[in-house]
Amino acid sequence: MKRRRSSMLVEEAEGRRSDARQEGYLASLILRGGEGEAAGRGSKILLTHAQESSEHPAGREQHDLPSVSAGDGEEEADQLPREYEAGPSRSRSCSRSTSSSNSASSHGSLFSSRSPSPSPPAPSLATTSTYARTCPPIPGLYLFPSLLSLELERELLRVIDREGYFSPLSILPDPRIAREQEREGGGGGGGGGAERNQAMLFGRARPRSAGTATDGQEWAHGWSTGLPKWADELVLALGGLLKGHAQAQAQAQDEDARGSCAGTDTEGSSSRRSTTAAAALPQEVWEMLFPECSSSTFPSPSIPTSGSQPQPQPHPSPHPRPPPHLQSRQLILNRYHPPQGLASHIDLPHRFADGIVLCSLSAGIGMRFRPRHRTRTRPRPLQDGEREREPPHPQPESYSHTHHLYLPARSVLVLSGEARWEWEHGIEESWGDWVERDGEDGGEGECELEGEEKGQGEGQGSTERARGGGKALFIPRQERKSITIRFMKEGADCVGE
Numbered sequence: 001m002k003r004r005r006s007s008m009l010v011e012e013a014e015g016r017r018s019d020a021r022q023e024g025y026l027a028s029l030i031l032r033g034g035e036g037e038a039a040g041r042g043s044k045i046l047l048t049h050a051q052e053s054s055e056h057p058a059g060r061e062q063h064d065l066p067s068v069s070a071g072d073g074e075e076e077a078d079q080l081p082r083e084y085e086a087g088p089s090r091s092r093s094c095s096r097s098t099s100s101s102n103s104a105s106s107h108g109s110l111f112s113s114r115s116p117s118p119s120p121p122a123p124s125l126a127t128t129s130t131y132a133r134t135c136p137p138i139p140g141l142y143l144f145p146s147l148l149s150l151e152l153e154r155e156l157l158r159v160i161d162r163e164g165y166f167s168p169l170s171i172l173p174d175p176r177i178a179r180e181q182e183r184e185g186g187g188g189g190g191g192g193g194a195e196r197n198q199a200m201l202f203g204r205a206r207p208r209s210a211g212t213a214t215d216g217q218e219w220a221h222g223w224s225t226g227l228p229k230w231a232d233e234l235v236l237a238l239g240g241l242l243k244g245h246a247q248a249q250a251q252a253q254d255e256d257a258r259g260s261c262a263g264t265d266t267e268g269s270s271s272r273r274s275t276t277a278a279a280a281l282p283q284e285v286w287e288m289l290f291p292e293c294s295s296s297t298f299p300s301p302s303i304p305t306s307g308s309q310p311q312p313q314p315h316p317s318p319h320p321r322p323p324p325h326l327q328s329r330q331l332i333l334n335r336y337h338p339p340q341g342l343a344s345h346i347d348l349p350h351r352f353a354d355g356i357v358l359c360s361l362s363a364g365i366g367m368r369f370r371p372r373h374r375t376r377t378r379p380r381p382l383q384d385g386e387r388e389r390e391p392p393h394p395q396p397e398s399y400s401h402t403h404h405l406y407l408p409a410r411s412v413l414v415l416s417g418e419a420r421w422e423w424e425h426g427i428e429e430s431w432g433d434w435v436e437r438d439g440e441d442g443g444e445g446e447c448e449l450e451g452e453e454k455g456q457g458e459g460q461g462s463t464e465r466a467r468g469g470g471k472a473l474f475i476p477r478q479e480r481k482s483i484t485i486r487f488m489k490e491g492a493d494c495v496g497e
């Protein structure tokens with residue numbers, strides 16, 4: 001069955017893409033699954049991204065460890081996570097000839113390599129750490145469990161399926177891909193074959209003066225984001241859903257201010273504050289994420305929630321942003337088959353702006369956060385007669401600051417500020433995660449277990465353990481899809497010559 005394709009993809013494949021600089025574009029650059037090689041290999045866009053990521057200073061500075069190639073060139077994964085050094089089972093997805101090098105042409109995926117297997121997940125195959133249900137103390141990190149309604153989740157999954165973002169390629173008449181597939185014995189069938197696990201959608205920045213858009217979604221005020229309609233709608237829905245949280249936060253701040261002025265910041269009020277904080281998003285972060293919902297420059301498109309529009313509040317921003325119509329978004333759709341994970345990384349700092357939104361669909365997963373600028377001391381062999389110094393191989397303190405957070409299905413995670421710039425995020429390769437049990441450890445603000453997860457967790461043998469003074473529940477991994485939404489930095493949406 002033929003699937004709908006984005007015109008961009010077809011143009012890429014046929015080598016007749018018009019200049020993105022002139023036109024802006026909707027791109028769906030699609031990577032093959034499994035080992036995650038780029039299907040659009042050789043396309044200008046992929047090469048440009050890969051080059052940037054491998055040349056990022058962070059990748060060069062930390063040369064005592066092999067650099068992880070940045071997959072699709074999309075992310076920065078500037079240092080191998082510690083576990084990846086341990087042995088082949090943790091090795092990165094570098095089975096392809098080009099993907100482990102630090103060269104501009106490497107397109108290895110951030111996804112870990114192990115191919116999906118039907119083996120039943122067992123607790124013994126889970127990650128060892130316990131994943132919390134509430135955000136660790138990383139400034140700028142916000143988790144909103146169950147923010148997406150079941151209906152919205154279903155609709156997103158339906159559209160992802162309908163658009164065939166993860167479907168095997170059957171349309172790319174690119175001889176390089178067919179040749180490569182043949183070499184690997186995967187059978188290309190003229191360009192068909194492996195399923196894909198990642199798709200990227202690029203929006204565009206479009207000044208109003210450019211006139212009326214002819215494709216994509218058109219706003220009332222005459223510009224188009226260049227993204228598919230469903231993506232625009234998702235952004236607006238998220239803007240609306242998170243608006244309530246931003247308002248709750250503003251209210252809590254108000255109360256705090258009043259409380260402390262009156263000298264009434266009692267235990268009661270601080271516990272009230274922490275309750276609110278667990279579910280709150282600072283107003284300025286909300287405005288940064290959804291400028292089209294908050295800017296006074298543009299009439300706001302209708303937002304599918306009730307409540308009044310928050311008043312924009314002036315605030316000095318360390319990352320000044322152009323007006324909304326000059327910013328363009330980029331979306332990544334990821335699919336994880338158990339036990340696949342994602343290398344520890346920060347999203348390219350020179351390509352993507354502050355404020356990243358991660359939506360989890362169909363299943364939860366454990367996410368790990370590590371400080372970006374951790375230092376490592378490699379053990380070096382002792383010289384003859386040399387005694388081990390004290391401490392033998394000092395562990396930098398920051399290494400103990402790894403945090404584990406469970407992202408339930410239908411949750412939304414926001415990375416901003418320090419969480420976006422200073423902390424790597426990644427997903428361990430695993431068949432399942434040990435997760436804090438509801439009500440045991442998390443305290444206020446934690447979410448309910450998803451019904452299905454609860455069922456699975458309890459239905460598959462020994463799925464509970466006691467840990468660190470609380471109980472943890474084993475949640476087997478299931479296929480998870482995620483949507484990452486972020487803004488490109490000004491000018492970063494123009495690639496090519």
Ligand SMILES: O=C(O)CCC(=O)C(=O)O
Nearest residue numbers: 075332334347358482484
């Ligand atoms: O799948 C996720 O939730 C994380 C994806 C991610 O970190 C990324 O696309 O940069």
Ligand SMILES: [Fe+2]
Nearest residue numbers: 075346347425
């Ligand atoms: Fe990321």
